[in-house]
Amino acid sequence: MFASQGTHLSDPLPSKKNLKLRKLGKSSPALLFASLLVHSSLTCILLVPPLLLLLIHPTGPAPPPIPTNEEKDTLEPKCASVKELSLLFVEFLAYMAVLSILSFFLVDGWTWIERTWGAV
Numbered sequence: 315m316f317a318s319q320g321t322h323l324s325d326p327l328p329s330k331k332n333l334k335l336r337k338l339g340k341s342s343p344a345l346l347f348a349s350l351l352v353h354s355s356l357t358c359i360l361l362v363p364p365l366l367l368l369l370i371h372p373t374g375p376a377p378p379p380i381p382t383n384e385e386k387d388t389l390e391p392k393c394a395s396v397k398e399l400s401l402l403f404v405e406f407l408a409y410m411a412v413l414s415i416l417s418f419f420l421v422d423g424w425t426w427i428e429r430t431w432g433a434v
Contacts, residue, residue, distance in 0.1 A: 341369040341402060341405075342405065344365065344369060345365075345369075345402065345405050345406045345409055346409050348361065348362060348365055348406060349406055349409035349410045349413055350413065352410065353410065353413045353414070353417070353430070354430060355430070355431075356430075356431040362403075362406060366399055366402050366403060366406075367399075369402055370395075370398050370399065370402070
């Protein structure tokens with residue numbers, strides 16, 4: 315039954331590094347579309363901090379597990395690290411910079427700011 319679904323018991327479990335790379339790879343399209351949204355309307359920048367937190371913890375923070383006596387000394391809290399947040403924010407700023415430079419050259423100046431963000 316399981317063999318017909320393409321799962322094998324001998325397949326190794328993915329490592330933490332591979333899972334982290336997969337998670338960060340899926341965040342790029344979300345950040346690109348968020349930068350497009352902010353580029354078209356500046357008030358949408360309020361959506362960026364919750365988006366960054368959702369990209370780090372898609373299901374929200376998990377409840378803490380009940381540690382055994384051996385694990386009590388080594389148990390670390392699971393929270394969003396500042397490094398992950400800053401990397402995602404720098405990627406978002408890079409997308410915004412590329413969009414701003416493209417707009418500057420397409421419009422031949424900074425008049426696009428007045429036309430898109432001027433109503434704010």
